[in-house]
Amino acid sequence: MQIPKTKKVNVVDDVSGITIADPYRWLENIDDTDVKSWIGAQNQYTDSFLRNDGQKKFSDELVKNFKVVNFSNPVPVKECYFYTERQPNEDQMVLYIKNGLNGNPVKLVDPNGKKKDNTVTIDYWFPGWSGRYVAYGLSEGGDEMATLYVMDVDKKENLQDKIVHCRYSSVQWLPDDSGFFYTRNPRPCTVPKNEEHLHFKVYFHKIGDNSDNDKLIFGEGRPKDDMINISLSMDGRYLAIHVSRSWTENEIYIYDRDKENIKPLITGISAKFSLKFLSNKAILYTNYKANNYRVLSAEMDRLFRNIDEWQEFFPERENLLESVAITADKILLEYLVNACSEIVTLDHFGKEAGKIPLPKYSSLAGISTRRTEKEFFYGLESFTFPKIVYRFNPEDQQYEKYKATDNPINPKDYVVKQEWYLSKDGTRIPIFIFHKNEVVYSEKNPTILYGYGGFALNETPMFMRSWVPWIERGGIFAVANIRGGGEFGEKWHKTGIKENKQNSFDDFISAAEYLISKNYTGTQYLGILGGSNGGLLVSAVAVQRPDLFKAVCSRVPLTDMVRFPKFGIAVRWIHEYGNPEIKNDLEKIIKWSPYHNVRIGVEYPNILFTTADKDTRVDSLHARKMTALLQSVNKKNKTLLFTEIEAGHGAGKPISKTVELQSLILTFFAQELGLKV
Numbered sequence: 001m002q003i004p005k006t007k008k009v010n011v012v013d014d015v016s017g018i019t020i021a022d023p024y025r026w027l028e029n030i031d032d033t034d035v036k037s038w039i040g041a042q043n044q045y046t047d048s049f050l051r052n053d054g055q056k057k058f059s060d061e062l063v064k065n066f067k068v069v070n071f072s073n074p075v076p077v078k079e080c081y082f083y084t085e086r087q088p089n090e091d092q093m094v095l096y097i098k099n100g101l102n103g104n105p106v107k108l109v110d111p112n113g114k115k116k117d118n119t120v121t122i123d124y125w126f127p128g129w130s131g132r133y134v135a136y137g138l139s140e141g142g143d144e145m146a147t148l149y150v151m152d153v154d155k156k157e158n159l160q161d162k163i164v165h166c167r168y169s170s171v172q173w174l175p176d177d178s179g180f181f182y183t184r185n186p187r188p189c190t191v192p193k194n195e196e197h198l199h200f201k202v203y204f205h206k207i208g209d210n211s212d213n214d215k216l217i218f219g220e221g222r223p224k225d226d227m228i229n230i231s232l233s234m235d236g237r238y239l240a241i242h243v244s245r246s247w248t249e250n251e252i253y254i255y256d257r258d259k260e261n262i263k264p265l266i267t268g269i270s271a272k273f274s275l276k277f278l279s280n281k282a283i284l285y286t287n288y289k290a291n292n293y294r295v296l297s298a299e300m301d302r303l304f305r306n307i308d309e310w311q312e313f314f315p316e317r318e319n320l321l322e323s324v325a326i327t328a329d330k331i332l333l334e335y336l337v338n339a340c341s342e343i344v345t346l347d348h349f350g351k352e353a354g355k356i357p358l359p360k361y362s363s364l365a366g367i368s369t370r371r372t373e374k375e376f377f378y379g380l381e382s383f384t385f386p387k388i389v390y391r392f393n394p395e396d397q398q399y400e401k402y403k404a405t406d407n408p409i410n411p412k413d414y415v416v417k418q419e420w421y422l423s424k425d426g427t428r429i430p431i432f433i434f435h436k437n438e439v440v441y442s443e444k445n446p447t448i449l450y451g452y453g454g455f456a457l458n459e460t461p462m463f464m465r466s467w468v469p470w471i472e473r474g475g476i477f478a479v480a481n482i483r484g485g486g487e488f489g490e491k492w493h494k495t496g497i498k499e500n501k502q503n504s505f506d507d508f509i510s511a512a513e514y515l516i517s518k519n520y521t522g523t524q525y526l527g528i529l530g531g532s533n534g535g536l537l538v539s540a541v542a543v544q545r546p547d548l549f550k551a552v553c554s555r556v557p558l559t560d561m562v563r564f565p566k567f568g569i570a571v572r573w574i575h576e577y578g579n580p581e582i583k584n585d586l587e588k589i590i591k592w593s594p595y596h597n598v599r600i601g602v603e604y605p606n607i608l609f610t611t612a613d614k615d616t617r618v619d620s621l622h623a624r625k626m627t628a629l630l631q632s633v634n635k636k637n638k639t640l641l642f643t644e645i646e647a648g649h650g651a652g653k654p655i656s657k658t659v660e661l662q663s664l665i666l667t668f669f670a671q672e673l674g675l676k677v
Helices: 033-050 053-066 465-472 490-494 498-517 533-544 568-577 583-589 621-633 655-673
Strands: 012-015 018-021 075-077 080-086 094-099 106-109 120-127 133-140 147-152 157-163 171-173 179-184 201-206 215-218 227-232 238-244 251-256 261-266 273-277 281-286 294-299 311-314 320-326 331-337 340-346 352-356 362-368 376-382 388-393 398-404 414-422 428-436 447-450 476-480 526-531 551-555 606-612 639-644
Touching (some): 106 133, 133 171, 281 320, 320 362, 465 476, 465 655, 498 533, 498 568, 526 655, 533 606, 533 621, 606 655
Parallel strands (some): 340 362, 447 476
Antiparallel strands (some): 179 201, 238 251, 251 261, 320 331, 340 352, 414 428
């Protein structure tokens, strides 16, 4: 099948005095009939290469691997347990409750079957303090714009309380469960198109009231790109409102329910802060004057004193403090030690009590705690085993295995390594390498290198169920912890963003060169993989070093970094990439923006772009425009685009769609890198 024809239109912009050509601007409008036809033609073209017997084999294996029971960590509420679970024959997680640890599961919310294609999903759920009510959000088609419902748990019926446009709401119940504070987006058709997922505000909802009458607490007149989450004191008086417009700093405001006023607690400081409440004091998790974070504290009656007057509750350590969780008598500190988890326990006075034993090269997969419960649950996973949930038994002070996911592999058959390499500027970068025992190192080993490098997101050991067919056939999988992530604190993050963004690309390129130099693989057998910001990463390095890779899979990527803030929630990302409307920023961005650095006469690697028609995080226009441009340049290598229909950025995707997309990606890499199917 021939490459679908793509028209070029002479569009040239003058941006801050810089002339920028954009011949595929017309592909930005997904509602245009010509664009829809083009998407269909591109999917057919991709199908002609990838839908074959090999893809069918991968699909069958993935179905078998994914058809297992999957579950969340339980949340203990007065000897009852809320949790989600998915059975082997289900596409979506179901919300359950059970009375007692060994009680019978009672189904509360089941999104399966609500739509024929099973694209309705539970985005979040928050039990009240008594367990009488649970607030939860449902979205469909991958758009992530949930409707918030409230269920009476005993009756297993929704109340009349229904609130639309609550994308990943932060919810805080009052102690008596009479109402809750929550965040929501604007009501439909009240803001300009493309801004529906912005304009976050805080409201209060009283159970039984019409949500149209909910009281606006915070957000009026605020910038549209505010990101907000909330926490509430145990007596229900003080609501802490965390507000940020970047991933590097935030402000905190306190709403006093008794006085019905708001006072700033922390403003104008270039650092990150997270306020949590104990019964008699507040603790502050922060990287203020602490690259690896520390914990400060203040008595409730001295909350508004200067930040430098807060007491140091637990000091900064050599390793990154990633999260803080609170139980009725413990504080759990999760550290990252060379990108692997470690959990330190404290009492409520800040005295260290010990560490929770964790396996080597493992990651924490969530901690579920309640400030009123001594019992808690935590999950663990690694490259060689899927999620195992452990329970802390407060009666005998023991950590016991609660529930484990079926493991399709034998951990003894695999090798997991962490090695270190030098980047272009001499910075030491860690890399995980995972493969079967019998792999013999040679330049012909099919190898996939994965990276992300942005938004202080940490890449830690995780079970890659989607990649079991690759590893089982002798392929190698490597994960590089490049700068832009947060594995080693905020300095690690900041040295890979904005004017330093090229460091992320250099780190990733150096990871590829390292794998080749150590004879793990060779250029003709090396593929790279990334999604979202990672899709930007692999698109950029493919353009910068087309000689280094044989195949590239760029999932839901950004590629046009001149126009990215104009679409959806992407305006929030200018603090990560720079603002292309500012000339000084644009001059730096244009040097690495993938769409603007493709050159005629250069042969770029075989590339598969994947995207989705309802992606409300990264607009699918990026993948379309980059596909069209590379197809116009490459004379030999393939540029493929697969667009999922009725799907979004990835969250809540039914198993059928997950399997379809992953089987195509596996087929692409197997064909290009010589993995025997």
